[in-house]
Amino acid sequence: MFQVDSGRVNRSSRALVVSVTLGRGAAAHAAQDALDEMIELARSAGYEIRGSFSARRERPDPAHYLGGGKVEELAAQLKMADAGVALFDVALSPAQQRNLERELEVPVLDRTALILDIFAQRAKSREGKLQVELAQLEHLSTRLVRGWTHLERQRGGLGKTGGPGEKQIELDRRMIASRVKLLRERLKTLHKQRRTQRRARARRDVFSVSLVGYTNAGKSTLFNALTRAGAFAADQLFATLDTTSRRCHVADDVGVVLSDTVGFIRGLPHQLVEAFKSTLEESVEADLLLHVVDVSTPARAAQMAEVERVLEEIGAAQVPRLVVYNKIDRIDRAPSVERDPCGSIHAVFVSAMSGQGLDLLREAIAERARQTRAAAAALSEIESPASFGAPA
Numbered sequence: 045m046f047q048v049d050s051g052r053v054n055r056s057s058r059a060l061v062v063s064v065t066l067g068r069g070a071a072a073h074a075a076q077d078a079l080d081e082m083i084e085l086a087r088s089a090g091y092e093i094r095g096s097f098s099a100r101r102e103r104p105d106p107a108h109y110l111g112g113g114k115v116e117e118l119a120a121q122l123k124m125a126d127a128g129v130a131l132f133d134v135a136l137s138p139a140q141q142r143n144l145e146r147e148l149e150v151p152v153l154d155r156t157a158l159i160l161d162i163f164a165q166r167a168k169s170r171e172g173k174l175q176v177e178l179a180q181l182e183h184l185s186t187r188l189v190r191g192w193t194h195l196e197r198q199r200g201g202l203g204k205t206g207g208p209g210e211k212q213i214e215l216d217r218r219m220i221a222s223r224v225k226l227l228r229e230r231l232k233t234l235h236k237q238r239r240t241q242r243r244a245r246a247r248r249d250v251f252s253v254s255l256v257g258y259t260n261a262g263k264s265t266l267f268n269a270l271t272r273a274g275a276f277a278a279d280q281l282f283a284t285l286d287t288t289s290r291r292c293h294v295a296d297d298v299g300v301v302l303s304d305t306v307g308f309i310r311g312l313p314h315q316l317v318e319a320f321k322s323t324l325e326e327s328v329e330a331d332l333l334l335h336v337v338d339v340s341t342p343a344r345a346a347q348m349a350e351v352e353r354v355l356e357e358i359g360a361a362q363v364p365r366l367v368v369y370n371k372i373d374r375i376d377r378a379p380s381v382e383r384d385p386c387g388s389i390h391a392v393f394v395s396a397m398s399g400q401g402l403d404l405l406r407e408a409i410a411e412r413a414r415q416t417r418a419a420a421a422a423l424s425e426i427e428s429p430a431s432f433g434a435p436a
Contacts, residue, residue, distance in 0.1 A: 059091040060127040082133040094125040138187045156313040178227040251413040257336035258347035259307030262370040266396035267304040295410035340374035367391040
């Protein structure tokens with residue numbers, strides 16, 4: 045198996061988190077929220093945080109993202125903090141990353157590389173591991189020049205030694221391309237199996253519900269509370285990655301299968317969205333999405349907008365929603381429901397940890413399932429031959 049060398053340093057390394065805010069109009073609290081989230085990401089990856097460095101720019105510098113003066117300040121702070129790695133809360137180009145490492149004399153990881161690293165640590169299922177490796181390889185393929193100092197031309201010859209004058213980096217690109225092709229074929233097979241399982245559920249007239257939401261909103265805790273599945277849940281970013289589906293009892297006349305999916309986050313790398321599309325299709329094909337929101341965080345509006353953006357990207361924008369405001373125990377709010385002008389429940393306030401409001405949520409899911417069943421029956425009646433005067 046071809047191993048991905050992301051250039052990552054030992055996880056016990058001490059890190060300095062670098063936050064860069066673009067534009068003059070950015071709110072201070074938004075910049076602080078972004079910095080706090082990046083620190084949590086770094087801790088989730090296993091780094092010891094030795095401090096943070098903040099900067100503001102009109103636009104990124106093409107060479108270093110930061111200006112020359114800020115790069116000097118950052119280098120001095122890295123030495124003062126005795127930090128062995130700089131973690132940037134932005135997506136750096138290969139050239140910017142290479143130039144920063146040369147100036148700072150420490151490894152530099154951007155937000156994309158850090159999230160990929162966390163996913164690599166957390167993936168447990170065969171499909172999850174394949175998806176993460178695919179995303180890592182596609183990210184690495186654009187940055188191969190960083191990983192090689194031996195780019196001399198190879199000696200001419202036959203077979204895998206390369207043709208006359210072929211560079212080592214060209215051989216490595218071919219190895220990566222071959223591995224990517226193999227991973228795509230394996231994921232395609234698993235994708236077919238998943239579609240077969242979904243068709244089987246549809247034939248059994250099972251109402252499909254999928255949990256979506258920002259990472260650490262409490263989806264896995266809610267999943268366990270509703271299904272008693274015992275899936276891993278923790279107060280950390282990306283605690284679970286692998287999709288899990290279980291039967292969920294909400295009412296005697298309604299059969300429900302509940303699926304827990306990977307959490308979303310601001311700046312989720314495009315490679316990961318592409319690699320996890322087959323898994324995320326559980327959301328696209330669902331009859332109902334439970335959009336789980338951490339009601340206790342001041343950043344909930346921005347987090348909800350980010351979830352909606354990713355749902356649109358994967359083609360799930362038109363799937364019916366039910367907003368679940370979780371963690372009401374942190375704000376001393378009583379469980380309740382909110383209805384739209386048509387009388388349908390569109391939001392439920394619960395605490396997955398304490399169990400408050402879960403009965404209301406089950407009732408809301410059952411109500412949506414019955415409405416969907418009634419609408420499907422009415423449509424079937426309209427489309428039947430008898431409705432057009434055809435003989436029975």
